Amino acid sequence: MSFTTRVFLLVSILSGFVSSLPAQSRLERPTAKSQSKQVSQHAATQDFRDAFIESSKVYKTNLEKLLVFYESDVEKLHQQTAKLKQLYESGLISRVEYESNLAKTTEAEAKVDDVRKQIAMIGLTIEASRPAGPYDWRVEIPTFSNVEWSTGNNRIDALIRENGARYGVDPYLIYCVIRQESSFSATALSVKGAQGLMQLMPATAARYGVTNVNDPAQNIRGGTRYLKDLLQLFHGRIELVLAGYNAGEGAVMKYGLTVPPYKETKDYVRLIGQRYFRKSNSPLR
Numbered sequence: 001m002s003f004t005t006r007v008f009l010l011v012s013i014l015s016g017f018v019s020s021l022p023a024q025s026r027l028e029r030p031t032a033k034s035q036s037k038q039v040s041q042h043a044a045t046q047d048f049r050d051a052f053i054e055s056s057k058v059y060k061t062n063l064e065k066l067l068v069f070y071e072s073d074v075e076k077l078h079q080q081t082a083k084l085k086q087l088y089e090s091g092l093i094s095r096v097e098y099e100s101n102l103a104k105t106t107e108a109e110a111k112v113d114d115v116r117k118q119i120a121m122i123g124l125t126i127e128a129s130r131p132a133g134p135y136d137w138r139v140e141i142p143t144f145s146n147v148e149w150s151t152g153n154n155r156i157d158a159l160i161r162e163n164g165a166r167y168g169v170d171p172y173l174i175y176c177v178i179r180q181e182s183s184f185s186a187t188a189l190s191v192k193g194a195q196g197l198m199q200l201m202p203a204t205a206a207r208y209g210v211t212n213v214n215d216p217a218q219n220i221r222g223g224t225r226y227l228k229d230l231l232q233l234f235h236g237r238i239e240l241v242l243a244g245y246n247a248g249e250g251a252v253m254k255y256g257l258t259v260p261p262y263k264e265t266k267d268y269v270r271l272i273g274q275r276y277f278r279k280s281n282s283p284l285r
Contacts, residue, residue: 077105123257151184163224198223
């Protein structure tokens with residue numbers, strides 16, 4: 001049985017057990033006996049949840065140790081490859097010997113990628129198993145909020161709402177991202193090469209079929225599709241979605257499904273998060 005299969009099997013067992021409890025309790029009258037039974041069931045569920053989370057954390061820690069070992073191995077292979085390349089170009093070793101080392105490097109990199117994916121998966125499993133708190137970015141996500149907003153441009157406002165509805169992304173989240181990224185300038189260009197309203201990098205624009213990054217319609221469509229994919233990848237965790245949009249989803253997964261320790265990214269997540277989760281209904285400009 002594969003790692004992914006084991007994880008989802010455990011989650012399914014937990015979810016099924018937890019979800020069955022309310023249905024059982026509804027069949028009983030709220031007597032002292034039934035209430036005592038509910039408390040007992042809740043305690044058993046909590047114990048099972050805690051044990052599951054704890055064992056998952058141990059497994060995640062072991063994977064992280066393994067990742068360090070694999071990454072060290074890859075680094076050594078890269079150094080060895082560089083030396084062999086010089087020897088090969090000097091005619092001191094055969095092409096077969098050089099390419100054999102390249103194959104070992106590729107295999108080692110594949111192991112690193114696989115472990116990183118497993119760490120990300122177990123991280124998601126742990127988060128999904130936690131009980132919801134009173135206010136948690138993981139679970140308390142305003143969807144299609146009623147906060148009034150406007151970019152000051154009716155066409156851009158319409159494009160935001162249209163793409164939000166098309167791809168199932170809160171238009172206010174799109175608005176907040178655009179405000180932070182470009183201050184609503186369709187021709188904005190960053191020093192790193194990000195362009196347009198949603199500051200798409202060339203690779204991201206190509207991924208979503210954006211041929212003219214300065215065209216508001218194309219730019220917003222591509223940026224919104226990227227947000228949608230990030231929302232699905234990180235199970236709606238807004239702080240990870242924003243971090244992924246700023247630093248790339250790979251960076252979020254590299255640091256174990258947390259906001260990467262980059263000042264720019266942390267500030268980005270904080271500033272947009274504060275605006276997105278604000279309670280005010282006053283118009284924003």
